[in-house]
Amino acid sequence: MKASQAVVVHGANDIRIESGPVAPARTDEALVAIAYGGICGSDLHYWQHGAAGESVLKAPMRLGHEASGTVVVAASDGSGPAVGTAVAIHPATPGGTGAKYPTDRPNLSPGCRYMGSAAQTPHNDGLFVGQLAIPTRMLRPLPEGLDLRLASLAEPASVAWHAVSRAGDVAGKTVLVIGTGPIGALIVAVAKRNGAADIVAVDLEDYSLGIARKLGATRTIDARDADAITAVEADLTLECSGNHRGLASAIAGTARGGRVVMVGLLPTGDQPVPMSLAITRELELVGSFRFNDEMDEVITALADGSLDVEAVITAENTAENSLAAFELAKDASRSSKVVLRFGEHES
Template sequence: MSTSAQPKQIAAVLYGGKDLRIEERVAMPPKAGEVQVAVKATGLCGSDLHYYSHGRNGDFALQAPMVLGHEAAGIITAVGPGVTGLAPGQRVAIECGIMCKNCRYCKAGRYNLCKGMRFCSSAKTFPHLDGTLQTYLNHAADLMFPLPDDCTYEMAALAEPLSVLIHASRRAQFSSGQTVLVFGVGAIGLLAAALASAQGASKIVAVDINETRLAFAKNNGFVSETHCLPMGDRSKSPEEQLKAAKDTILSVVTGFGEPDGFDVVYECTGAAPCIQMSIHAAITGGRVMLVGMGTGTLMLPVAAAATREVDILGSFRYANTYPEALALLGSGKLSKIEKLVTHRVPLSDSVSAFELLAKGQDAEGNMALKVVITGP
């Protein structure tokens, strides 16, 4: 079929920091092994915001114009040659990482570590793989997951960040009855708390530096108790900061009624003081899950971890999580999860959506937690 017969679409294309342009494009038909999806909802996350604000996310800098977005769901509009089991009209969530399937990690089921991974809206690889902030997306058919009947497109877009926490909880070997402390109650921290609750945690508490977000977490039942941390003193030496982190968190966990610490600590901030505190916040034999991405090099209380056998575990993206994530999102077990989506903005106004996320609140002063871009 000629391209002239294909429908028009718009896309939010990033050219550099604060240079996001809404462009009209031609929607090409899906290739062999692909399906075409009309994207109905895309949630914006921290990495999207870093790209928008700076033209880079950590070490990954934009090398060519790229469509942003990777937390998405939509409806299949066409299937490419060789695709079976999927058909136009099906509602699906989109897993946005395309793995090589041949390396040692892919063969071991740990494809999130695949060095050849191409991920939508990530500048790690070149040519970049366009993301989901476009009317239509052509993507690998085996990375499409049908939605439960009771799961909306908006909720299905949360399958991606929820997958991050499902993967982290598997790494932590989380089990029912354990206690959980969450550092940071942005969208990822709230999902960590919601998942822990659905998995049977006996106690879930949170710490943050933002009193408004902590109040939101407690008032909506994501956690039972909260503590607002003071801002750190950057004038102190690294050794002084390390001691301050220990003294602060030991007081906090005692205040939570858990002086020995928590079974699992989800560190969702990436901030150096919170990473340091997390080791002291874990119970002897407990686990610290490093979920937040941020600090590169820092001083850690390694002796405290070693002598108390606190496992410090890294967690990167996810693997084989989407079916579980969607089942949970459609089950009703993730109480108040819909509260995470605070704002909805049309694709044509994507720039406003990113500015809203950057400010953290709207013109009326309402907290901007998870902003969802809606399809046309």
């Protein structure tokens, strides 16, 4: 059985590159050689803290849920793409636990499993590995000309696409984006594609604001400048910092009758935010969590060039050098999206 290298987190500050056998594929699974994988904020949290929010590591887990690759063995039941097909991977497996949710929004299913997540036990191993068997329902074939490196952004770009759809029609509107890490930066790009007239990006880091400008921000504001944020009076605001101060800024910077989409995941528990202002302005506060089938639209937009996100990738490294890549990815003063390069795609 062929061995494959994987990026495995064992606990806080404990990432290891491990070699192990490639598990055989089931009849409805294809064997995929992973080409590129993007490091996400949740990967960083598992590495730095041994947990991402309420998802706490109880055993070693392979990281990664943003990836692209190539089918090397097709599914034996005839489903899914043929050998040699370049694919992006949708990492979710919706599922119920009896709790109520709208069935047309499977991202809200309470039993949903996500690759590279410790939300359930046993944990759901991720995509940071040279080769693995993946259910064909998760595979999204790539159009001709869409390179695998850019396609590794399909998952986070889908999160951004879903968030902008939760905001509504942005065409001709003033859009405020609080927090321009990778997701916030991608939201800027989606808002530009969808015709926003004025996109105002807010962050603490000049580096991140520079990326936002490359992706379509028309103005940028230092997050410490409360008066400038309040003066924006945005029609629609997307909060991506995952910090209560960011949410407070989002409320302050949104015009009366506007909408605030909460994308960044706040810590568990009560948060000190100015809700009275949201009430007296009749703001709509809505959540945005992961995505559903938006990946199909995202892949099309990446391929035809209408969604320009290349600037968000600021570094790439080999899987063997994952620790260095993670160290860079955690430093917002000098990086945005950092991608890992796997297996035969290494150079």
